[in-house]
Amino acid sequence: MLHHIDQGAGRPVVLLHGGALDHRLWAPQIAALTRTHRVIAPDLRGHxxxxxxxxxxxHVDDVAALLRDLDLGPTTVAGISLGATVAVDLALExxxxxxxxxxxxxxxxxxxFRDxxxxxxxxxxxxxEQARDRALWTEIFLEISFGVGRPLDDVAPDMVAHVRRMTDDTLDHHVPDGMPVLPTPVADAAARSRELTLPVLAIVGLLDSPDHRRMAREVARDVVEIEDAAHYPNLEAPDEFTVALLTFLRE
Incomplete structure (x- = not known):
């Protein structure tokens, strides 16, 4: 079974983190949501x-097995970056x-990707990655995280340190040597996602790359845009993100 936190009481909500990170990505939302909801936040395999x-x-099989083990479902699933893709996969599979x-x-x-x-x-x-240049890999990962072409000096240092810490932990514990075993993608997910009929909300950081913004919008029925936030708007604008998530859960 995936390692996970299971906190709070009430209607359940599942939170799926981004690649190279772990459930700590959701720290601001876990603190807020557990006042009214049961929150399940797993670490995906390899994280x-x-x-x-x-x-x-x-990943979708692991998450589905966890939810069945916990006797959950149907429930709201929220995901960021890789977690968003796994959430869509779960709705499909x-x-x-x-x-x-x-x-x-x-x-x-x-x-x-087109941009x-x-x-x-x-x-x-x-x-x-091919050159096994961990330092460069991490710096590019941080640039993707906080906005392509955006200086990291424009981002709160504690936020950069938080993401870097999770990334370092992932690399230390799961990729100490060589290349990781990558997950098998779900077949035809992009085409199949157009047929989803359940409610889907996209929360888009306007400093995120054009492609990432477009990918989220392509599967959504409703969109909330957050200024001055990039790939992790839940960290850069936690209050605004949490309000949007709670509003969706209520509706």
């Missing part, structure tokens, strides 16, 4: 305190477990 993958796997989706920083798996600046940065990121 946090969950197992390191050693064979082909799918196990619709009986999901009553609504909140996505931020991504959408369905398999969506294409030239983002494509160039992703190419440099892939090259740093």
């Amino acid at each position: 946090g305190a969950s197992p390191t993958p050693t064979a082909p796997f799918r 196990a619709p009986e477990l999901v009553s609504g989706l909140v996505v931020s920083g991504a959408g369905a798996g398999g969506a294409e 030239p600046a983002t494509l160039e940065l992703l190419a440099r990121w892939a090259a740093s």
